[in-house]
Amino acid sequence: MSLRLTTWNINSVRLRINLATALIERLQPDVICLQETKVPDPMFPLKPFEKLGYTHHVVAGQKGYHGVAILSRWPFEASERRNWCGKEDARHVHATLRGGIEVHNFYIPAGGDEPDPSVNEKFAHKLMFLDEATDWFTGRCRPDGRMILVGDLNVAPSEFDVWSHKQLLNVVSHTPVEVEKLTALLKTGWIDAIREFHPEPEKLYSWWSYRAKDWRESNRGRRLDHIWVTPELKSSLRSVHILDEARGWERASDHVPVTVDLEV
DNA sequence: ATGGTTGTTTAACAA
Numbered sequence: 509m510s511l512r513l514t515t516w517n518i519n520s521v522r523l524r525i526n527l528a529t530a531l532i533e534r535l536q537p538d539v540i541c542l543q544e545t546k547v548p549d550p551m552f553p554l555k556p557f558e559k560l561g562y563t564h565h566v567v568a569g570q571k572g573y574h575g576v577a578i579l580s581r582w583p584f585e586a587s588e589r590r591n592w593c594g595k596e597d598a599r600h601v602h603a604t605l606r607g608g609i610e611v612h613n614f615y616i617p618a619g620g621d622e623p624d625p626s627v628n629e630k631f632a633h634k635l636m637f638l639d640e641a642t643d644w645f646t647g648r649c650r651p652d653g654r655m656i657l658v659g660d661l662n663v664a665p666s667e668f669d670v671w672s673h674k675q676l677l678n679v680v681s682h683t684p685v686e687v688e689k690l691t692a693l694l695k696t697g698w699i700d701a702i703r704e705f706h707p708e709p710e711k712l713y714s715w716w717s718y719r720a721k722d723w724r725e726s727n728r729g730r731r732l733d734h735i736w737v738t739p740e741l742k743s744s745l746r747s748v749h750i751l752d753e754a755r756g757w758e759r760a761s762d763h764v765p766v767t768v769d770l771e772v
Numbered sequence: 773a774t775g776g777t778t779g780t781t782t783a784a785c786a787a
Contacts, residue, residue, distance in 0.1 A: 519787085520779060544787085546780070572780050573787095618787055630786090662787095718777035718787090762778075762787080 515658035517763035521545040541613035545575030568598040614659035638689035651697030669731035698736035
């Protein structure tokens with residue numbers, strides 16, 4: 509069976525519900541993983557998704573910030589919300605699809621502006637989150653079997669994942685300590701599916717700041733959104749696609765949807 | 773070197 513999964517930091521699911529339906533019409537993913545939904549669960553707009561066939565969902569939201577959701581045309585065998593770092597932040601849900609494929613959807617803390625954990629509590633939280641996730645996937649949730657990890661991981665790990673390695677070395681999202689910790693998480697047993705199809709040195713971005721006058725012209729992007737799979741799914745990978753043009757949509761999110769196709 | 777924008781919620785914060 510073919511499985512198409514799209515991950516997207518939508519930056520408010522209520523504001524961009526029409527962009528979500530446009531995306532669905534166009535790509536028809538089987539599974540959609542959203543981040544930064546910014547809505548408490550009772551107010552999540554499930555109806556438009558249900559009408560389009562996404563009758564299975566796991567949603568974890570909160571007022572104003574964060575929020576993740578998995579919306580699926582495939583039934584779930586199980587699903588769960590998980591909290592991290594002793595906080596109630598809605599940053600992770602996971603679901604096991606019919607057939608036993610486990611999907612993890614993360615919204616890793618952005619980390620604030622100052623890349624020093626001793627003065628910036630948000631950056632400390634980000635590093636702790638990455639450590640805790642690494643511990644978790646090393647221990648009771650080992651990445652074996654058929655598993656997919658996606659989301660806004662808020663780290664652009666390689667020099668080819670940012671518009672300027674030099675100019676971003678001390679900018680949160682590309683500092684060596686974050687890259688080291690994201691790499692440790694990857695090495696718990698994952699394969700970077702996007703790079704399987706677009707190996708370095710090809711430049712890849714999934715986010716462009718709202719602050720640029722012309723995002724396309726300046727093209728100061730970063731690859732913050734990721735799709736990882738376990739080795740067991742490597743031979744099932746068929747293609748990946750970063751929908752750059754979505755950054756040019758009216759009232760766009762600052763992130764664009766990223767899609768993977770598998771034959772499972 | 774700095775400031776630039778957007779979303780939620782309504783002045784301030786997060787990204």
